[in-house]
Amino acid sequence: MMEPAVRRIGVFTSGGDAPGMNAAIRAVVRASLHFGVECIGIRRGYFGLISGDFTKLDFESVSDISRRGGTILHSARSLEFIEEEGRMKALATCKLLGIDALVGIGGDGTFMGLLSLVESGISVIGIPGTIDNDIACSTYTIGYDTACNTALESIDRLRDTMKSHERCSVVEVMGHRAGHLAVSVGIACGATVVLVPERQVDLDHDVIEPIRRTRLGGRTHFMVIVAEGVPGGAYGVAEQIRNATALDTRVTVLGHVQRGGSPTSRDRMVATYMGHEAVRLLVEGKSCRVVALNGETLVDYDITEALSMHKELDYRGLSVLNHLTGMK
Numbered sequence: 001m002m003e004p005a006v007r008r009i010g011v012f013t014s015g016g017d018a019p020g021m022n023a024a025i026r027a028v029v030r031a032s033l034h035f036g037v038e039c040i041g042i043r044r045g046y047f048g049l050i051s052g053d054f055t056k057l058d059f060e061s062v063s064d065i066s067r068r069g070g071t072i073l074h075s076a077r078s079l080e081f082i083e084e085e086g087r088m089k090a091l092a093t094c095k096l097l098g099i100d101a102l103v104g105i106g107g108d109g110t111f112m113g114l115l116s117l118v119e120s121g122i123s124v125i126g127i128p129g130t131i132d133n134d135i136a137c138s139t140y141t142i143g144y145d146t147a148c149n150t151a152l153e154s155i156d157r158l159r160d161t162m163k164s165h166e167r168c169s170v171v172e173v174m175g176h177r178a179g180h181l182a183v184s185v186g187i188a189c190g191a192t193v194v195l196v197p198e199r200q201v202d203l204d205h206d207v208i209e210p211i212r213r214t215r216l217g218g219r220t221h222f223m224v225i226v227a228e229g230v231p232g233g234a235y236g237v238a239e240q241i242r243n244a245t246a247l248d249t250r251v252t253v254l255g256h257v258q259r260g261g262s263p264t265s266r267d268r269m270v271a272t273y274m275g276h277e278a279v280r281l282l283v284e285g286k287s288c289r290v291v292a293l294n295g296e297t298l299v300d301y302d303i304t305e306a307l308s309m310h311k312e313l314d315y316r317g318l319s320v321l322n323h324l325t326g327m328k
């Protein structure tokens with residue numbers, strides 16, 4: 001085996017946690033050991049990098065973590081790191097601990113942080129981990145499949161009771177700026193309609209009128225999926241539906257339940273491949289890359305390029321959904 005280009009990797013999770021992050025951490029640690037590199041866990045994301053909050057990770061310390069939700073390294077959103085002073089402190093931590101490479105698991109914010117360290121000479125690799133699936137360079141982000149299935153399970157339960165009582169259910173799923181989760185969940189549960197932050201709709205024309213039409217056709221229960229970032233959120237949408245139709249309209253906000261739970265096999269596998277690939281790239285002397293999936297193929301992009309890319313919502317999926325529910 002050739003001499004690895006780095007000696008000690010610091011791995012951390014940052015931003016909103018996602019099921020599968022632990023499998024990625026395990027893969028980074030075990031792959032490091034395989035390639036003859038040391039690995040240190042940075043706790044609490046960039047906050048821990050600034051404050052020097054670390055834990056030594058060895059083969060046994062990551063045993064049996066792949067099936068666990070959350071992240072054993074904890075996560076945080078650090079505002080201090082955006083400032084030059086915060087970054088200086090983070091670099092001092094790296095120097096003190098002898099860290100010459102970092103693997104950050106998270107979203108675009110995490111990658112921007114890594115990019116700001118590139119000039120210091122530390123090698124950096126990003127791994128996409130977020131239930132929002134909103135990393136443009138990657139078809140898939142760690143945690144998405146688990147979150148979709150978690151939301152779906154709750155919605156299936158809701159549908160039972162909404163159908164019994166002939167109600168309209170308005171369910172808010174996560175996604176402040178991105179509607180990917182809402183669209184996937186909406187298609188999978190056979191929602192009446194899905195509202196996303198990326199596409200503004202005329203509620204009267206696009207939601208209330210079609211509900212009336214299908215009500216006249218005999219339908220007595222409705223399932224409206226609203227992404228968190230839609231103006232007014234689920235409560236605002238429900239109020240308008242209730243006022244306009246007099247339907248018994250109930251709101252359920254699924255919230256952080258969607259971020260927890262044991263990861264699905266897809267999330268564990270993608271996380272494992274990505275974690276291993278991140279280390280392989282570092283060992284080969286690569287830096288400033290984001291590991292990504294292009295379809296089912298593992299690829300990597302320059303971080304700057306990755307951050308400039310754009311991911312389209314599944315508009316085709318949205319129109320398939322509309323065709324099948326008789327709403328449009």
Ligand code: F6P
Pocket residue numbers: 016107130131132174175176177228259
């Ligand atoms: O980025 C993932 C996400 O779950 C978003 O969908 C949501 O808007 C946000 O995190 C919530 O973050 P927090 O847990 O910090 O409130």
